[in-house]
Structure formats: structure tokens, C-alpha cells
Amino acid sequence: MTVTAFLAAMQRQLVDALRTGGPWSRSAWCRTQRRHLSVPGGAVVWVRGEALPWAQWGARRGYFEVQYMDGLPYLRARA
Numbered sequence: 001m002t003v004t005a006f007l008a009a010m011q012r013q014l015v016d017a018l019r020t021g022g023p024w025s026r027s028a029w030c031r032t033q034r035r036h037l038s039v040p041g042g043a044v045v046w047v048r049g050e051a052l053p054w055a056q057w058g059a060r061r062g063y064f065e066v067q068y069m070d071g072l073p074y075l076r077a078r079a
Contacts, residue, residue, distance in 0.1 A: 030058035037064055037077040045075040 001009075033045050033055070047055045047066070052073055059066045064075045 026054050026057055027061075029054055030061070030063040033058065033075055034063050034077070037075060047073040047075060 029051075036045050037043055055064075055066050055073065055075055058064060059075075062078065065078055066073055067076050068074075
């Protein structure tokens with residue numbers, strides 16, 4: 001592996017780690033979900049798969065509430 005290829009691979013890994021694991025990415029995701037919940041009409045946002053830990057993180061910080069219906073998680077605007 002050449003030095004250039006190695007540095008390119010390291011750059012891709014660093015960018016991916018920052019994009020998916022940075023604290024600003026979770027808060028941005030939570031703000032987007034809160035915006036979807038603010039639409040009049042009692043909207044909820046269903047949460048699936050890998051988004052559940054992010055939803056729980058956002059609920060602990062007051063962005064929204066995580067509720068469950070028949071074991072399926074969904075987001076609801078805070079009262």
C-alpha cells in the first residue's frame with residue numbers, strides 16, 4: 001500500500017467517524033426530528049434500527065419523548 005492510498009483510507013475513516021459519531025450529528029438529527037414533531041396534527045415519528053440509541057439520547061436531553069406502542073418505539077413532542 002502506498003503512502004497516498006494509506007492517507008486516503010485514513011481520511012475516509014476519520015470523516016465517517018466524525019459524520020456518524022460526533023456530538024453535533026446527534027443534536028442535528030434530534031433537531032430535525034423535533035421539527036417534524038412540531039407540525040400541527042399530532043404527528044409522531046417512528047424509530048427503527050440504529051436510530052433508537054440516538055432517540056434515547058435526544059429524549060434524555062429534552063428534545064422529545066420516546067414512547068412505545070406494542071414494543072415499537074416512536075417519538076412524541078414533549079408536553
